Amino acid sequence: MYFNEMMDNGQVREPYAMLSDWLATMPAEIRQMKQAEAESLFRRIGITFAVYGEGGDPDRLIPFDMMPRVFLQSEWRKLERGIKQRARALNAFLRDVYGRGEILRAGRIPAHLVYQNEAYEKSVVGFVPPRGVYSHIVGIDIVRTGRDEFHVLEDNCRTPSGVSYMLENREIMMRMFPALFRNNRIEPVDRYPELLRRTLASVAPAKCEGAPTVVILTPGHFNSAYYEHSFLANLMGVELVEGSDLFVDNGFVYMRTTQGPKRVDVIYRRIDDAFLDPLCFRRDSMLGVPGLMDVYRSGGVSIASAPGAGVADDKAIYTFVPEMVRFYLGEEPLLQNVQTWTLWNDDDYRYVMDNLADLVVKEVHGSGGYGMLVGPRATRAEINEFAERIKANPHNYIAQPTLALSTCPTFVDEGVAPRHVDLRPYCLCGDRIELVPGGLTRVALREGSLVVNSSQGGGVKDTWVLSE
């Protein structure tokens, strides 16, 4: 049985009270008209999402669902505390494993999981970034399974995407349904760009003189998230640069401008570690900046998130995040993990192999809903095939129970029906730890589907936090 965000025991839950009337009184033709209006707004604004390697329309829209997902202030406060706690622990972990490795010495996390991890970046061992922050934007994927039950599905410590949808979904909802906003007290999310800029400026390197120059580094306009990169640069009032716009000279990074070179202090990079610096990482990368890592390690520039931050959001490390909270903060975790079996553990391996049909199995390094098995929805043949892949390399997999993801009413062809949702709030870590009240709600539009990724046909919703 799934928790229904709107209906509980036949009663409309409090946060959805006003939406219930709105839904009941909206004629189908108005709904269709508004849906068309929303799509044309998205297309006009140019919020599109290209999926790699699938061909088709490069200007594909992510389906937008007009039915918002709503939290009470009290619900949100609890989530917020849990998210901040988790973000603090993840950063403490990164500081530790690139330093003395206390948590490994204490035997709380097996050292090989860290030191032999592909995302562990040896070239930054011993270097502490400004304010000790490694992951400046932590995107934590959360699912709800009951009235008071929230579980963290995944941590994203590198470059979590989707925040532009959080902001644009809100803009479009306000434009289409102003009355909903006039009649309800919905916490605004529009401070996000300002907070992000402040956060990035707060981690400027010590060698920075005067007001820090912040830039966003994008792989370029062919990248599927390019819209988001330019959107954020625009709202923050910073330059959106490509690798070729930057160069290194005499211990600093500069950008090529119409007025000659201009020094850059903080780089919010939206490219992977491997592409940052062809002298340090992949030599064939055209996206990065030769010599960037030397400047970084000598304190001439800050990079957000820090190279190597990915070791904290690895699915193998995920199982230990509650342990990090206890170890570094001396607190009990406020947000629970999903029960997870690690296939390199013999007992777990046996259990998982015996119960594949009931479990979700994920690649440790996979993302975007690729490389996973959803047992209850898979055929016998698919399960057998996946079992062979696991046998070949058990270290590469973890397994979780199929979660009873909550559902939220969603507009579908036949009218309104419950569909599974998750939530990605964006936690900002600089001199302070902050997040705006809201996040990106992703919704699985296919009936019964538990996969909400946009690359797998998921859609998005506006996420409301009601004020007291």
Add this chain to the structure above:
Amino acid sequence: MLSRTAANLFWMGRHLERAETAARLLDVGARITLLPNTPEGYRNEWESLLRASGASTAFAQHYGDQINQENIEHWLFFNHDNPSSVASCIEKAREGGRIVRTALTSQVWDALNTGYQELRELEKRPRDQLDTAMLTDFTTRHGATVRGAMTATQLRNDGWHFMNLGYSLERADATARLLDVKYFVLLPRVEFIGSGLDNYQWQVILRALSAHRAFQWVYGVDVTAAKVAEFLILNGESPRSLLTSLYEAVWHLDGLVRRYGETAPTTAANHARQTLDALVARDIDAIFDEGLHEFLSWFIGEIAAISDAAHEDYLSGRM
């Protein structure tokens, strides 16, 4: 401003102006077919349009010797292998705009993107449902919407200067090339000069530049080669004249120099001003004495040199 951003803005302006040039050529062709046939048939005029767009060879590769309205229309408007077609230019302008979203207001982006989306819809429609007037209207209307959004909403900053520098240099180049075509393609035989056909062809040039009405306001109804040439070269009120276009280019380059201060390079601004001085020093008789074609070749070369200098000064990202 990032050099790459400035370069994209500059080229966005050039491509938008170039799209309009292609549409104007199309319009001229369509007008020719509405008039009584010339002794050689329409083919000569259609061919001259191809020369004006500098594309005779590329056209021949696609369509062989099938120089007719349908093929020319396809070539000038829809063909993506023609880098100067309306479709190519709008697509490139929109792509450039997408790359520099951070330097455009939402209204400008909206106008640019709407034009592009509608173009994609147009491309899907059966050709026999599209008449030429509709295609030229489409292009000039979207061009005007984008320009209007720029004028109304963009900051008058360096980005503004780069966009408009692109527009003005492209316009100077297009007007010069059209004039050149009149002399060397439309009317190859010297005995036609001053004839009715000659004057008619001058009117076609005026129409191509949407300037026939403006010309009449300034010079009356009597169309002569000297008047048209003067209007399109030296008249500072004529919006597409070489003088006006170059003056605007100078104005935007000077704006950049003022804005960037004494340390900024001024090669492009100096070159543009020298060219402007040289232009102003001529009158139309001197230009005809010199030879219109020789004069226009000089001018087109100067515009290219100014464009190169602007690249060197601001757009190349010197280190």
